[in-house]
Amino acid sequence: MSRKQKFLAVFLGTLVLFFGFVMVRVWALKPPSTMKLTAIQAGEYDPAVWGQAYPLQYQSYLKNKETEPSPTGYNGSVNYQKAERQTEIYTNFKGNPFSKDYTEDRGHLYALEDLQHSKRIGPASKGACITCKTPAIEQFYNQMGWGYANQPLSDLLAQSKHPVSCANCHDPATMNLRVTQPAFIEALARKGVDVTKASRQEMRSYVCGQCHSEYYFAPGSNQVVFPWDNGYTPQEMYQYYASQPNGFAQDFIHPDSKTPVLKAQHPDYEEWLNGTHGKFGVSCADCHMPYVRSNAQKYSSHWMTSPLRNVHESCLPCHTQGADQLYNQVRATQDNTWQLQRTAGLTVERAHKAIAKAAAVSGANQAELDKARELLRQAQWYWDYVAAANSQGFHNAVQELHTLGQSIDLANQAIDAANRAAGTNSL
Ligand code: HEC
Ligand code: HEC
Ligand code: HEC
Ligand code: HEC
Structure with missing residues (x-):
């Protein structure tokens, strides 16, 4: 063996040992x-x-009642208005209820209460909104099929006594994990995946993915649909939406720029799936439902x-790095994502204004305006995909930073096109 070959053999051997060790730790839980x-x-x-x-x-489970900020300063369980920290929300969602009320999420026990008090709902709101807020979804779907989605929301709220709880995730007879959200089951069935045949490790993420995902309401029926037919990345979902699935063209048309906007909804499952932990088979529950002890009893x-x-319980079963080092690594990822997210959001805001201004110029070039x-539309979707997901980039830093880079570039291109439309191209 040459020195180079020896080196390569030792290097590959080390790699195999290292990843073997990591995977054994993963599956030994x-x-x-x-x-x-x-x-x-x-x-x-x-x-x-x-x-x-x-x-x-x-x-x-009752601890989900706590309302403390997170140690990172991002995310957390305090339901502050996101627009206080990201003023671009006012412009980018103008004409849509998200510009009036868009709070940071908090614990599962608040799911029904926060829906009820949201300024985004009104007398015309439909039952579809209750889908991810209560275990009674099982009963509604059994009784009415997707028909529940078109019932008045107020009727279903009156019949829902409990926020997200045990029956959303567990079969009451066996305590096995189960998925109760029909849109998740249907989306995976379209991909040839039978949720009832999933492995235990898959179920430890499926139970979360049934709610923590991007979706849209099909026009007319208000049926909840997950946009995963082309794949789970923001780019693949954008292509999917371009085909106007089920006649769905946009969530709203921006009143100033007249842009048909897609509103992203907490794509946590999708973000995680393509990230390091998702790819290595580390489930949502591995980090968010660690094993803890009460006397001799070990439980989730x-x-x-x-x-x-709880870095010790959540991360250290797998990682040998210290708690501080892991915390600092998460924080650095979040700081970087936050900075680019603000730049993207503010560039999108400028693009709305540039297009509105250009459209008001008499004789503006319509083809350039459409462009x-x-x-x-694309720039805003890419910004919003990251901003609407809940980990501030940690679940998938590489994808999120790439997507924000694309957003900034596309928003600047939109501004250039608007300037060309108005005949004020400065390039
Ligand atoms: C490797 C560990 C890990 C895995 C796996 C993981 N997460 Fe997270 N998650 C985190 C960290 C770290 C944060 C950031 C928390 C912070 O900023 O305080 C986070 C944040 C979140 C938040 C926001 C929490 C808040 O305070 O508002 C949600 C919601 C979330 N994750 C859901 C999920 C879902 C759903 C999955 C699976 C699809 C998942 N996570 C997989 C580690 C993980
Ligand atoms: C959001 C989904 C979700 C909800 C809601 C939920 N669980 Fe679980 N539960 C899980 C997951 C995931 C596990 C881990 C199962 C596994 O690894 O096989 C689990 C495990 C369990 C176990 C097995 C023992 C253990 O501790 O791992 C019991 C018992 C249990 N849950 C009871 C409950 C009860 C009681 C409630 C309501 C108060 C509840 N669960 C609510 C997801 C959920
Ligand atoms: C039935 C739907 C549903 C399921 C299942 C579900 N969630 Fe949630 N989750 C929600 C909703 C709704 C909220 C926001 C509640 C609010 O802000 O009032 C939320 C909030 C959260 C938060 C933020 C908590 C905070 O204090 O800021 C985390 C973290 C989270 N979920 C993780 C998970 C994980 C992990 C799983 C799977 C084990 C899961 N969720 C399963 C609907 C669900
Ligand atoms: C069930 C095992 C497991 C748990 C729990 C886990 N990790 Fe990981 N983590 C891995 C694996 C596997 C990798 C990829 C291989 C490697 O780098 O060792 C990884 C990679 C990472 C990386 C480098 C890649 C990246 O995405 O930046 C960071 C940072 C990280 N983990 C942080 C955390 C934090 C923080 C927690 C707790 C909230 C956590 N991990 C919980 C298994 C786990």
């Missing part, structure tokens, strides 16, 4: 040792009833919050 199974009645949506049989999980924490509140609107 075994479920809790002993658990007495108590069958709960089908259709029981009250978490307190489940809690009598499973008190440790229930006690940790049901406090689904920032994992950085500017298409560029802006």
Whole structure:
């Protein structure tokens, strides 16, 4: 063997050992040792009833009531208005309820209350909005199929007593994980995946992906659809939306720039799926529901919050780096994403203004204006995809920084096209 070959062999050997070690650590996370199974009645949506049989999980679930900021200063469980920190939200969503009320998310126990108090809903709101807020979704879908999505939201709210809880994720008879959200099951079926045949490790992310995903309401029926037919990246979803699926063309038309805008909705599952942890098979539950102990009993924490509140439980079962080092790494990723996200959002805002100004010029070039609107639609989608996802870039830093770079470039191209349309091209 030449020195080069020897070096290569040692290098490859080290790689195999290292990743073998990492994967063994990943898969060695075994479920809790002993658990007495108590069958709960089908259709029981009250978490307190489940809690009598499973008190440790229930006690940790009640912690979702906490409303503290996250240690990073990003995300967190305080429902502040996002526009206070990102003023571009006012312009970019002008004419859409998101410009009036767009709060940071908080714990699962608030899901119904926050929906009820949202200024984004009104008397005309439809049942589709309740899809990811309550376990009663099972009952509504069993009774009405997708027909529930077109019922008045107020009727369904009156029948929903419990926010996101046990029955959203567990089969009451067996406690096995299950998906109750029909749009998730349908989206995967279109890809040839049968959710009922998923592995346990897959289910530990599917139960979250059923709600933490991008979606749109099909015009007319208000059926919830996940836009995954072309793939899960922001670029693939943009192509999918370009085909106007089910007649869906846009969420709203911007009143000043007349751009048909797509509003992104918390694509956490999609972001994670293509990121380092998603690709290595690390599930949402591995970080957000770590194993914790109460005396001798080991159980899954049901406090689904920032994992950085519990770096030891959430990260250190797999990582040998220290807690501080991991925290600093997350923070650096978030700071970088935040900076580019603001630049993208503010450039998108300038593009709306440039197009509105150009359109007001008499004799403005319509073809250039249309081009500017298409560029802006894409730029805004790319900005919003990152801004609407919940980890401030951590779930998939490479994809998110790339997408923000594209957003900034496209928004600048939109401004150039608007200037050409108005005959004021400065290039
Ligand atoms: C490798 C660990 C890891 C995995 C896997 C992971 N996350 Fe996260 N998640 C994080 C970290 C770290 C943050 C940032 C928390 C912060 O800023 O305090 C976060 C943030 C979030 C937030 C925002 C929390 C808040 O305070 O508002 C949500 C929601 C979320 N993740 C959902 C998911 C979902 C759904 C999945 C799976 C599809 C997932 N995460 C997979 C580590 C992870
Ligand atoms: C958002 C989804 C979700 C909700 C809501 C939820 N669970 Fe779980 N639960 C999980 C996941 C994921 C696991 C881990 C299962 C595994 O790894 O096989 C789990 C595990 C469990 C286990 C098995 C033992 C353990 O601790 O790992 C019990 C018991 C349990 N949950 C009870 C409850 C109860 C009671 C509630 C309501 C108060 C509840 N769960 C709400 C997702 C959920
Ligand atoms: C039935 C729908 C549903 C399911 C299932 C679900 N979530 Fe959520 N999740 C929500 C909603 C809705 C909110 C926002 C609630 C609010 O702000 O009032 C939320 C908020 C969160 C937050 C923010 C908490 C905070 O304190 O800021 C985290 C983290 C989170 N979910 C993680 C998860 C994880 C991990 C899973 C899977 C184990 C999961 N969720 C499953 C609907 C769901
Ligand atoms: C179940 C195992 C597992 C858990 C839990 C886990 N990780 Fe990882 N992490 C991995 C694997 C596997 C990789 C990729 C291979 C490598 O770099 O070691 C990785 C890579 C990383 C990287 C480098 C790549 C990137 O995306 O930036 C960071 C940073 C990281 N993890 C942070 C965290 C943090 C923070 C937590 C806790 C919130 C966490 N991890 C929890 C397994 C895990």
